[in-house]
Amino acid sequence: MIESVVGDRRGRFLDAPTRVDSGRDADEALVAIYTAQYRSLVRMAVLLLRDTAAAEDVVQDAFVAMHGSWRRIRDTDKALAYLRQAVVNRARSRLRHLKVVERKAPAPMPDAASAEYGAMQAVERTAVMTALRELPNRQREVLVLRYYSDLSEAQIADALGISPGAVKSHASRGIAALRDTLESLS
Amino acid sequence: MSPRRDMNDGRDDRLEALLRNALHEEADAVAPAGDGLSRIQRRVGADRARQRWLRPALGLGSVALLAALGVGVYAVTNGTTGKDTIVPGDVTQTPTSSETPEPTPSETTVPVATDKFPRLAIFPFTSAEDEKTWEQAYADGHEPWKADPTAVSQFWVNNYLQQPAIDKVISKTLAADGKSAEVTLGRTMTAEQKKTVPVTVVQLVQYGKGWVVVGAADAAAPPYQVTVATPTPGTTVRAPLTVSGPGGFGVEESVQVDVRDAASATSYGTGVASFGNGVPTWSVDVSFRQPTGPNGVLVATEDSAADGGPQRLVAVPVQFGEGSGTAAPPQFFYAIKNGRVTKFASRNGAAIDYLTDPQPGGGAEDPQLSRDGKLVYFLQNGGTCVNGLMSVSTATSDNTPPTTSVASPDAGYVITGYSVDSQLPGETRYAFFEQACDSSADPQAKLVMLETSGSRHVIKYHGLPPTIVGDPSYEPTAQVQLIDAIVRTGTSGYIARYDDVNDNTPTPQRHACPGLDPNDGQPEALEMDASGVLYVALQTGSSMDVVRCGVNKPRVVFSVAGNDQPADVDVANDGSSILLTDDSGKVWRWDGSGNAVELSPSVPLTHVTW
Known part of the structure; x- marks a missing residue:
């Protein structure tokens, strides 16, 4: 039931x-x-x-x-x-x-600019998504499961078949890589 | 502790928020197609079927191997294009029960072989004589494919059921005695990595040297399988035919039912049933025209949501009798052209003949053909706030026939809607909705019900709304006379059922169209056929729908796309064909199945009758 x-x-x-x-x-x-x-x-x-x-x-x-x-x-x-x-x-x-x-x-061809292109938030969002796609698979998976699916470390570890420590490591590296990419654009 | 904190010590808050928002905005814009569940269920069903076959096939494989090594001989059924199945009955003459495979991939029963000609024969023979005639020709090499169940199945599905996309032979199975077979046919999808998928399992019986199709089942396994519960195979059917089956699976499933001739590639009528989302059964009433032969086949198909190709096909043999099909639509209809009652051709809407002359003071309006087709009633305008009910004969003559005054409204009122019923011998009943010419009059409107026997009953409308929209329609019952009408109460409306003797309220509690929901659309016109089935034209906002009322929720009979407002609906006596008009004067004819056809009269016609 x-x-x-x-x-x-x-x-x-x-x-x-x-x-x-x-x-x-x-x-x-x-x-x-x-x-x-x-x-x-x-x-x-x-x-x-x-x-x-x-x-x-x-x-x-x-x-x-x-x-x-x-x-x-x-x-x-x-x-x-x-x-x-x-x-x-x-x-x-x-x-x-x-x-x-x-x-x-x-x-x-590169993606066409969206209608809302020019708005700062949209620019940032596009940059984030672009940067996310450039990440290694594991890092991208961890970030999606964490920030979209709101899963805990343990749940992510379970879903990916890796240890919680590895999740932490991938998340940290992923965020750092995103930050570096975005800073290089600003 | 949130996942964010336990992994990143609170740093990069802004970046994390940005990432979270970006992910959600990107993902939330995605709307998965609505057929996911049904696609999963079909695949699960197919897996089940495969496993069901795998078990006996694996068990039998070893037996077959032993047989091949010297115990005996086994036969491999030989198809021309497909993957064949090793059949146990040919492996050993005394198969044990554990060696007996389950009947079919879809749990349908393999037809029982018989020496008699199969009662449910569909194709390519419908009698023993047909088969014998072919056998004589076959001896000379004529039509050898009729001796091959796979070829018969393919030919039937491709050419007679007109499903050329179903062009792959998935498997062929012979029953133990070799006298019946099942051939699973499928197709290659244009989507989903161009997979080859099974669509139908054709059931055949051998008679003489020939193979005869006796039915077909959905290739999916229960409970995700479309089956036809009614009519049962071999039933003699009449139009309109109610076809039904179990639902209970899938999402937004849609089954098209086709009543076809068994001896030719002819469709006599179609209907569509929808189910899924937990609806336990599906059902559709199919009108079909009179078949030319006694043997028919009912074909239920569902197309794939992925690529639009056939996904399921079920076939049930049926019989036709005298008068099985509905009559052709009436040849003529009547409407008003240039203020005169005019006869039109139903085929295309061309005007044929005037029945009335021009009248000083105003034109004719709102024609209604009597049940016997001999008279056209109409409202004749006679100047400001003056009209009356007239009639004219439909008999062909060189000159316009004389008109007869039938009834006049009460002084100070005009008739805006009416119904005439003459089903009782020697007695005619009239219902008039009369509205006051003076806005200060009381009542503002009245529903006057008269009988030729002299009885008169009036329901008064002291204020408007409530008001009656369009024409009311008498129910064809012999004793208690009931009149159905669209009652508009402010912004909404409902279909009321008035008792012409006992009701005094303008808004009776009786609903003539149970289950009609305001969300289904705004009712604008109605009419009842001779058997008492009520049809209502609705304006939905995106279409004009004509629905048929019944015990439960009304069914959409046909739809005309567009935000037009229905002006009139007129149903042939047997309910098999319908005319619909909109308030701009366009006319559509529906012939009992499929889409309505727009006619092309030379002038706009808002009120029509046949």
Whole structure:
């Protein structure tokens, strides 16, 4: 039985536990977790992939895999951790594949300036996102999980399959790299 | 302690805030497509089906290997283009129960082989004689593909169901006795990495040397499988046909139902049912024209949200009888041209003949054809605040036929809407909504209900609103006479059901269209067909919808896009075809299925009747 729906007003994860009775089958869990988490997982994947269609593919892959592993998972919190991990792994794998493809493709044109270009905040935001994309995968993943998904160190470590110390290290380096990039632009 | 503090000691606050905002703004602009759940469920279903097959196939693989090594002979079914499946019955003559595979990938039952010609035959034979005739030709090498279940399946789906995109053979399975088969067909998607996906499982039975299609199932596995619960296979169906099945899965699913001829690539009528988002069942009423032969097939399809190609296909054999289909739309309709009652061609809206002459003092308005089609009633204006109900014969003549005065409003009032009912032998009933010419009069309006027997009942409207919009419509019941009308109460409206003897309030509590929600649109016109089914034209803001009222929520019969305001809706007696007009005088004809066709009369027509 679903006791609560996880996800705040903006569709982010909350820490409130959502439990599915172990007797309920994977189908019901799939629908419940999809309802609560699909949007935020896709958005997280978009931040990693910069491609909505690819992000949806990756998240759907993760849900299919979760459904197949439900007998082992049987808990919404674990399922959510499983999904995060699966999405991050698949996104990384997808990026790796794209990089191979991109090497053989002509360089894309730079992004066109947005309508709000000129507003200082927009400039900063664009700079931040550009700098974020330049970070190594691990650092970018840590920062997205931390500053978009609001996960704790332990949760990030769980999602990425690394130690909390490594999370701290990647976060610190990522922030420092962002700061350096932004300062060099100002 | 927040994650931020435990990792970064509070430094770079501004950068972190900037990063957080940038991430959220970027991510929150992303709106995932609404079909994610259904896509996941389909894939889960496909996985299930694959696993269901894998288990027996793995078990049987070892048996087959032993057989190949010397125990005996096994047969591999031989398809021309697809991946074949090793069938257990051919491995050993006495298969144990543990070696018996589950029936089909989609848990549908493999048709039972029979020496009799299959009762549910769809294609390419519908009788034993057909098959025997072919066998004679086959001996000379004629149409050899009819002896191959895979080829029969492909030919049927591509050419008779007109689904050329379903061009991949995924698998073929023969039953143990080799007399029935299932062929899974699929297609290559133009999206999602161009995956090949199964769409349908064609079920066949062998008769003589030929293979006969007896149905098709959705290739997905339960519970994410579209199935048709009604009608059941072999049912003799009539229009309008209610087709239904279990829902309960997916999001914003849409199934198109097509009533087709079994012997040709002909569609007689279509309908669309929507479900998903927890809706437990889907259902749609399909009107279809009179079939030319006795054998038909009901085809339910759903297109992929990813690339628009076919995603599911279900086929159920049905039978047609005499009068199964609806009649063709009426050949003519009547409307007002140059202030005169005029006959028009339904095909294109061309004016054919005037029925009335020009009248001094004003033109004719609001024509209504009697149920028997012999008279056109209309309102004749006679000057300022003067009108009356007239009738004219529809019989063809060289000259305009004489008109007959039927009724006049009370002094000081004009008729703004009316209904005439003459279904009871020897008795005609009239309902008039009359509005006062003087704004200080009391009542401001009245609903006057008359019977030729002499009874008269009046409901008074002391102030407006509430008011009646358009024409009311009598219910065709024999005893208690009820009149349905759109009652506008300020900014909203509802469909009221008046009792023509006992009601005295302008706003009765009875709702004639249960479940009609103000959010569905503003009702502007209504009409009832001869069987008592009520149709209402709604202005939704983005379209004009004609809905059919029933016991539950009304169903949209057809829609015309655009923010136009309906002026009139007129339903053929059998409900199979509908005319809709808007207040600028455009006219649409709906023939029982598909989209409405806009007619092109030479003058704007706001009120029409047929």
